[in-house]
Amino acid sequence: MPGLIGKKIGMTSVFDAEGKNIPCTVIEAGPCVVTQIRTEEVDGYAAVQLAYDEKKEKHTSAPLMGHFKKANTTPKCKLVEFPNEFGKDLQLGDTITVEDFFAAVGEDTWVDVTGISKGKGFQGVVKRHGFGGVGGQTHGQHNRLRAPGSMGASSWPSRVFKGKRLAGRMGGDKVKILNLKVIKVIAENNLILVKGSIPGAKGSYVIVEG
Numbered sequence: 001m002p003g004l005i006g007k008k009i010g011m012t013s014v015f016d017a018e019g020k021n022i023p024c025t026v027i028e029a030g031p032c033v034v035t036q037i038r039t040e041e042v043d044g045y046a047a048v049q050l051a052y053d054e055k056k057e058k059h060t061s062a063p064l065m066g067h068f069k070k071a072n073t074t075p076k077c078k079l080v081e082f083p084n085e086f087g088k089d090l091q092l093g094d095t096i097t098v099e100d101f102f103a104a105v106g107e108d109t110w111v112d113v114t115g116i117s118k119g120k121g122f123q124g125v126v127k128r129h130g131f132g133g134v135g136g137q138t139h140g141q142h143n144r145l146r147a148p149g150s151m152g153a154s155s156w157p158s159r160v161f162k163g164k165r166l167a168g169r170m171g172g173d174k175v176k177i178l179n180l181k182v183i184k185v186i187a188e189n190n191l192i193l194v195k196g197s198i199p200g201a202k203g204s205y206v207i208v209e210g
Contacts, residue, residue, distance in 0.1 A: 010025075030052065048086070056075070119170075
């Protein structure tokens with residue numbers, strides 16, 4: 001499926017035709033530049049690499065500078081590969097906009113959005129896994145209301161099994177939200193308004209797929 005690289009701008013709300021207030025996330029999707037084209041003959045599969053958001057040359061490595069110069073474009077921050085399903089013959093240096101994206105997906109008003117969730121740092125089991133917390137003072141919980149309590153085996157193997165839901169680093173994970181309804185498209189500003197929330201902080205990169 002075709003896709004675009006974008007940036008989460010923030011949240012707002014709009015009113016529909018029935019006067020209902022709908023919470024929306026504003027995404028700046030593109031414009032993206034074609035920086036590489038994969039073909040069946042050379043690479044064994046067909047795909048297109050898109051680049052988004054300007055980057056200073058002094059912060060770009062020499063190999064990447066050569067990569068961008070082949071596409072006759074300036075250095076970019078984010079590069080993502082998508083299936084080449086835009087319905088037209090793309091060349092290096094071509095620009096893909098919101099209009100091109102929706103022309104490829106047709107009248108489909110549903111998209112999938114992938115982003116990196118907000119990092120929460122080290123968190124306990126109540127916040128990280130939804131443990132009950134306040135409860136009976138049994139099974140090793142004693143008087144610590146948000147402690148997980150005993151989770152090890154009674155005798156064998158005298159250790160806690162791998163995969164137990166324990167305290168630890170929370171957030172900062174790749175999250176994909178499926179089937180978000182597109183409420184409005186502002187093509188001149190490359191903006192997409194989708195219903196509901198998407199993962200990530202303001203200004204973080206997201207991937208929109210049709």
